[in-house]
Amino acid sequence: MPTGLVALLDDVSVIARAAAASVDDISVAAGKAGSKTAGVVIDDAAVTPSYVTGLSPSRELPIIWSITKGSLFNKLVLLLPGAILLSEFLPGAIIWILMLGGAFLSYEGAEKVMEKLGGAKHGKTVEDEIRDPAEFEKKRVAGAIRTDLILSAEIMAITLNELDLPSWWERALALALVGVAVTVAVYGAVAVIVKLDDIGLHLTKRDNPASQRFGRFLVDSVPKLLTLLSVVGTVAMLWVGGGIIVHGTHEVGFDVLYDFAHGVEYAVKGATGALSGVLGWASYAAVSALIGLVLGAVIAFVLHKVLGVGAEEAH
Template sequence: MAGGLFALLDDVALIARTAASSLDDVAAAAAKTSAKAAGVVVDDAAVTPRFVEGVTPARELPIIWRITKGSLINKIVIILPIILTLNALAPWALTPLLMVGGTYLCFEGAEKVLELFHSEEHEAQEEAGVKDEDALVRGAVTTDLILSAEIMVISLNEVADQSFWMELGVLLMVALAITALVYGAVAILVKVDDLGLRFQAKESASAQKFGSMLVKAMPKILATISIIGMFAMLWVGGHILLTGTDTLGWHTPHDIVHYLTHAVEHLGGFVEWIVETICSLIFGLIVGFIVVGILHLLPLKKH
């Protein structure tokens, strides 16, 4: 009896060690895949703050929390089962799916560019009253769906040759870690001005000066991040489409970008990245303007 018990305990210990080893493998793979998706993570963090511009300070964190929950639903409930199923049954469908999302990002970015040239109309909308929180959250979660899809597909590509359970574990870890990172950073960012107000209320002159600096700087920083987010959508969307068209057989746009980056490769990797980013952004802007133009010609398009 005792021997059977010790044998059982040995089996349990072996299972535990195997599980721990598997968790280490999953964590290592998740770290690797997250690094591969770092560019999109930055874009996600840059895009999100614009959705809480003009919102009452007391509602900023609740809105970000709602977007965070929506992002987790996007990644775990919607995207994860879809891409795992497609990877198993129709891996060829992942590229067209990403391209649809890339086109949407280009459209969103192009519309934001056009808004810059209609500032009076935009300001009138800002003065019209309190923003509709539900509409803000829907817009943010919709944009997050596209960015999250790319993050998850990039991550899947890094472990596509692993077992189903390894893929599932890595993608779950990536979804949780990146969502916490992105929206945690956004939450801190949008509340920095509140921190500045607290410093202004202190008796210390240096603290008051520091608080005033934060309060004055944050609107400019958030506006800058909003612009970065706008260009990020065009860059990411354009890059998705350039890569996708090349994969599907139309090589010309990708070859042009490759030629331009090759021409400056002697200047270093950073210059190559700049050139590739600018090319992706321009391609994304062109596609975005085409989509905006088509939608504006359709009778169903309303403003």
């Protein structure tokens, strides 16, 4: 018969193996759940460079670092505890929170489209005269963190909705892993993007002709890349926002949007042969974006024309 010490060591080894298995389960679950947030991550990465466009190059990385810290605070301090409490005591509310975020993304995307088509701008942009750069930077960082809060809430809610872990602490750890990984990936990529022109300028001053040519290519490409990212960010907002609304309304028993979007997807798949998978997905994404655009336009109309929100800023 084993002594007390041997029995204790045996129990510890069992607990250790169980803990190791739990950590492995958490990492796998976090990876799977994190992949579901890809659309919001694309949106986040595409939108963020706009917050430093037009400002002093020396302030670009400090601004991104400030937004990064704000994003981590959003995810780990503000959102994670609330997400865990919801999953424990009110799991049915998660889908409604997702749809609120989807409506916000749809509104943001639709407003950008309307501004591009000649609609009134709401809020100060870098096209306006900036009389106090420090104050403008402060407001821009605050605005970025507010937008990140919505996107982070969507990321956390999507992740939580995909997790199938039994205990609250496992879900909390998985959410934290996804939150940190997404934040580092998004803002690390953004930091590289906004400094590409500086890297290119540095390369143009080197003696190597190949380095000079590549440097000029980077300098010339960055404005086009930022313009492309702006378009991608708007499309991603509409696609993600509309997709969340389509899925969310189906989850609560309203199937019209879901049936329409998937009906288009299946029709395209049936007519496109070898490309059915890609084109079917693209058609579903396009319908989701269209739904997001219509919903966002309605919200913008109600806010700005009916309720007068932002009317003073637009003049």
